[in-house]
Each structure stands twice: as structure tokens, then as C-alpha cells.
Amino acid sequence: MHKLKLAVGLGAVAYFATVAVVDNFDQQLSESRAEVGIAPSINALSADAFAIMNNNGCAYCHTSDSDMPFYGQLPVAKQLMDSDVERGTRHFNIEGMMTQVREGELVSELELAKLESVLDDGSMPPPLYLSMHWRSKLSSEETATLRDWVKQERMRHHINSAAKNDFKYDAVQPITTEFEVDMAKVELGNKLFHDTRLSGDNTVSCASCHSLATGGVDRLTTSLGVNNAVGPINAPTVYNAVFNSHQFWDGRAADLQAQAGGPPLNPLEMASESWHQISEKLLADEDMQQAFAAIYDEGITEHTITDAIAEFEKTLVTPNSRFDQFLRGDEAALSADEKEGYALFKQHKCATCHVGEAMGGQGFEVMGLKKDYFAERGNVTDVDNGRFNVTGDPADMHRFKVPTLRNVALTAPYFHDGQAATLEQAVDQMAYYQVGVKLTASEISKITAYLETLTGEYQGQLLQ
Structure with missing residues (x-):
């Protein structure tokens, strides 16, 4: 019995000593992050929210480059902490959000919703983490502050919200939201969106895969291009695409204009040889030539074609x-x-x-966040890599818009x-x-x- 008590006592001493070391490191890390500073224009509530997320150690598991304590390099501890970081960033990487808060920028609605979600279910920080990081437990006042901050930031997105209370x-x-557009460009873009001359053999238009009569899609498993070439991926709807932060499932296009420039030269889609080939066909059409000349000084080019199509797509709300x-x-x-x-x-x-x-x-979110979708579906191809194909970041594997x-x-x-x-x-x-x-x-x-x-x-x- 004496040996058991001694062992328990030594274990308790070791535990509290470890907690003290961890607590000291947590404090130093929070202070070093705080020294980075926040924008002078940031309001008090945003400053409080930033301090809470900073001081409570969210960055430990939800950023990919957080400073780790010395014991993070020890056997077992390293494996456990690496696993926690991998799981944490897979669900919610807060690097972007923390930068947005610190600089007073508009915070992503997606990240606001994720933060609100863990506040609702009390899942963060998890119990195992709290067993070593006592100061990280959110108080009721801190939780209320973060909730108020989420509401504040959400209203920055929707200043004129029409939702009832x-x-x-x-x-x-x-x-x-109503998007300002140039109606002359919209009219031209509408014609180009439905113009099969953007394809190599004059048989496929943008509307072939994104029909406005069928929800902005073709309702096929994967789209068919010139000569019925089978594409590798399902066509997303063109309706409301103007709201997207990126275009395509893997986000390889930053905006509507960049997206419009992809399919015409894709051999499995519209299969044109070059933008010169497309421009030559449109230049042979006097009405089309005049329509471009009335809007664009440079006439018919890749830039003007895609600009007009993008302007039209802004109206598909x-x-x-x-x-x-x-x-x-x-x-x-x-x-x-x-x-x-x-x-x-x-x-x-x-x-x-x-x-x-x-x-x-x-x-972007991982397809199969809780269960392994691709292992159960099988027949994994390169297109299933998702965002990884664009960034090369292993954390983006199987991540899709x-x-x-x-x-x-x-x-x-x-x-x-x-x-x-x-x-x-x-x-x-x-x-x-x-x-x-x-x-x-x-x-x-x-x-x-x-x-x-x-x-x-x-x-x-x-x-x-």
C-alpha cells in the first residue's frame, strides 16, 4: 500500500510539474503571438476575439506552422502532437482567419460558421488537450464574446440583410446581393455562352454542359465534350457561381473570367486548338465583329471573349x-x-x-471528413485528388470546393x-x-x- 501511495504521489508530482512547464510555454507563446500586433483600426470586439483565440491555444492544433514546445520533439509526444495537428488542420485551419482578424479584413463566412459550430457543441478545446493546458478552457464570458464577434462579422457580410430577426x-x-454589370457586355456574353464556335468542331458551347434550362448543369455523371469525349468530373452549376470564392471543383480558377478561359482549349471539353482559331471564326461574323468593336478597343481576343462571358455569368443569380x-x-x-x-x-x-x-x-472541404469515402467507393483517379492537384499541399488531398x-x-x-x-x-x-x-x-x-x-x-x- 505504501509503495502504491508513493507511486501515485510521484505520478501526481510529475503530472503537475509537466502542467506547469506546459503552462509556462503557453504563456510565452501567447505573448510572442500578441507581439505580432493587430491593425490600429480593428474594433474592440474583434481585438477581444483575437486575444481569446490567441491566448487559448487554438493555433496549437489548427495551424500548420505553430511553434511547438521542446517536448514536442520527444518520442511518443511528437507522434501524438503531429496527429493532433493533422486532425485539427484537416477540420479547420485557422491561419487565414487569424490573419483576417488581425488585419481587420472581412472574415470568411465559412470560418465564422466553423467557429460558431464548436462553440455550440462545446467540442473545443477537447478534454485531452485541456488535461495538459488548463488555461485553454473557454469561460462563459469568453464564449459569449466569441459568439458576439461571429454575429458582428456576419453582419459585415450582410449589412442589408433581409432576414427577419x-x-x-x-x-x-x-x-x-445585386451585382453591378455592363449590360452591353452581358448581352454579348450571353451570345458567346451559347455559341458553339468556341469549340473546335463547332458543336459544343458553354451551355452544352451548363444549360440554363436544366439548373445550370447537364445532368450527366460526367460531362461530354467534342466527339462525345467523356470528361472526368461532374459539371457544377453555373447559377450563382458569381458567389464562389474560386471556380471549378479544385478551385484552379480564381474568378469567373479565368474559369471561362478553361473549357475552350480543353481537349475533353470544347477542344479548340487555340484562341487564335476561335477569334478567327468570330471575326468572320460581321455582326459579332461589330458587337466586340462597340465595347472593346482591342476587338476579339481571349481576354474580351472571357470578360464578356464572365459579365453574363454575373447575372445568373x-x-x-x-x-x-x-x-x-x-x-x-x-x-x-x-x-x-x-x-x-x-x-x-x-x-x-x-x-x-x-x-x-x-x-474547400475534405470529401470523407469522418469516414473514408474513397476507400469505400474505390477506383480512385487523379481527379479525386481535388485541391491537391492545384496546391501540391498534402493537406489538400481529397479537398473540394x-x-x-x-x-x-x-x-x-x-x-x-x-x-x-x-x-x-x-x-x-x-x-x-x-x-x-x-x-x-x-x-x-x-x-x-x-x-x-x-x-x-x-x-x-x-x-x-
Whole structure:
């Protein structure tokens, strides 16, 4: 018994001594980060939020370049800490958010939703981490401050939010943004979007894969190009693409114009030999030549063609869905099941990634965050690498742009590989692979019913 007490006593001494060392390092690390400084213009609430996230050690596991204590290089400790960092950054890398806060920039709605999510379920910091980092536990006052900060930042995105008070601070907002456009360019871009001369054999247009009559997609598993060449990936909708932070599933295009420049020369899509070939065909059309000359001094070039198409695509916004009407205060716009579906959508963390007016498009997430999607699906190809193909960063392996959910009932099949044939199947698999939850048939039905209310209007007419 004496030996047991001695062992317990020595263990306790060792534990408290280790905690003291860790605490001392935590304090030094927080002070060094604070010395980086924040923008003088940052408001008090943002400064408080930054201090809380800095002082409570969020950067330990949620950044890829955090300073680690000396014991982080010791056997076992290193493996455990490396695993924690890999898992933490896989779910939520806060480097960008911390920089945005420190510099007073607009913080990503996606990252605001992730922070709000862990505040709601109290999952951060986890118990094992707190066992060694006592100071990192969020107090009720700190939690309240972070919640208030999330609301403040969300309102910076939606200054003129049309949502009624119950939904004013939700991660999802009704579509209200109106994009300024040059109507002459829009008219020209509309013609070019539907012009098959952008393809090598004059058979395929942008609208071939992104038909405005079928939800902005072709409703194929993967798209078909010139001579029915089979593409490797499912065509995302062109509707509401203007809200996306990047274009394409892997985000290789920074904006709509860069995206418009990709398919014409892709051999599996429009298969033109060069922009010179395309320009020569359009130059032979006197009306087209005059249309370009009236807008662009340089005439018909790659830049002017893609600029006009991008300007047209800015107009492909679909507001006034039944869900938008509900958020604006029309209780009768949704049925009881549809309202419950929205509640389940939020309960099961769907609104953590599908945020903002477009309900998606603001960032990239790992496909199979909780369960290994690709191991279970099999037949993995290069296209399944996702964002990794653009950045080369191992942390981006299998990471894809979060798609918009607007008009989602019209855009089957789903996912980058088109493997979910129905909306019900997509709901079931997203909950399983991304959230780690197995939904009941009733839950799937109600969430699906809710998603069907997201179909909006284009040019005043409800999409079909």
C-alpha cells in the first residue's frame, strides 16, 4: 500500500510539474503571438476575439506552422502532437482567419460558421488537450464574446440583410446581393455562352454542359465534350457561381473570367486548338465583329471573349426561393416538414459549410471528413485528388470546393464524381461521410424536402 501511495504521489508530482512547464510555454507563446500586433483600426470586439483565440491555444492544433514546445520533439509526444495537428488542420485551419482578424479584413463566412459550430457543441478545446493546458478552457464570458464577434462579422457580410430577426444571424442568408454589370457586355456574353464556335468542331458551347434550362448543369455523371469525349468530373452549376470564392471543383480558377478561359482549349471539353482559331471564326461574323468593336478597343481576343462571358455569368443569380421568402418572414412559405428539415440541416452541421447567400462556394472541404469515402467507393483517379492537384499541399488531398445548394433539387447527380443519383442519396451520404451521422429515413425525407425549397427564380421566373 505504501509503495502504491508513493507511486501515485510521484505520478501526481510529475503530472503537475509537466502542467506547469506546459503552462509556462503557453504563456510565452501567447505573448510572442500578441507581439505580432493587430491593425490600429480593428474594433474592440474583434481585438477581444483575437486575444481569446490567441491566448487559448487554438493555433496549437489548427495551424500548420505553430511553434511547438521542446517536448514536442520527444518520442511518443511528437507522434501524438503531429496527429493532433493533422486532425485539427484537416477540420479547420485557422491561419487565414487569424490573419483576417488581425488585419481587420472581412472574415470568411465559412470560418465564422466553423467557429460558431464548436462553440455550440462545446467540442473545443477537447478534454485531452485541456488535461495538459488548463488555461485553454473557454469561460462563459469568453464564449459569449466569441459568439458576439461571429454575429458582428456576419453582419459585415450582410449589412442589408433581409432576414427577419429569428434568422438575422444565421449562417445561411436570403439572396439579396445585386451585382453591378455592363449590360452591353452581358448581352454579348450571353451570345458567346451559347455559341458553339468556341469549340473546335463547332458543336459544343458553354451551355452544352451548363444549360440554363436544366439548373445550370447537364445532368450527366460526367460531362461530354467534342466527339462525345467523356470528361472526368461532374459539371457544377453555373447559377450563382458569381458567389464562389474560386471556380471549378479544385478551385484552379480564381474568378469567373479565368474559369471561362478553361473549357475552350480543353481537349475533353470544347477542344479548340487555340484562341487564335476561335477569334478567327468570330471575326468572320460581321455582326459579332461589330458587337466586340462597340465595347472593346482591342476587338476579339481571349481576354474580351472571357470578360464578356464572365459579365453574363454575373447575372445568373436566382433569388426569391420559397426558403428566401421564409427567411424574410413569410411563415407560410414552408410546410411543417420543410421547416423541420431546415432545423435538422442546422442540427447536423450542414450549415457549417453551406453558408452565406449561395449556401456554399466559399471554401474547400475534405470529401470523407469522418469516414473514408474513397476507400469505400474505390477506383480512385487523379481527379479525386481535388485541391491537391492545384496546391501540391498534402493537406489538400481529397479537398473540394463546397458546392452551392441553391437549386440543388434540379442538379442531380451529385458530388464531384456524380455518384449520388438522387438528392436523398446525397443527403444520406453527406451526413455519413462528412458528419459521421447515420440519418433516419424520416430525417432524410425532411432535409430533402427542405432542400427542394431552395429553387429560386431567374429573370423573375421559377427555375424548372
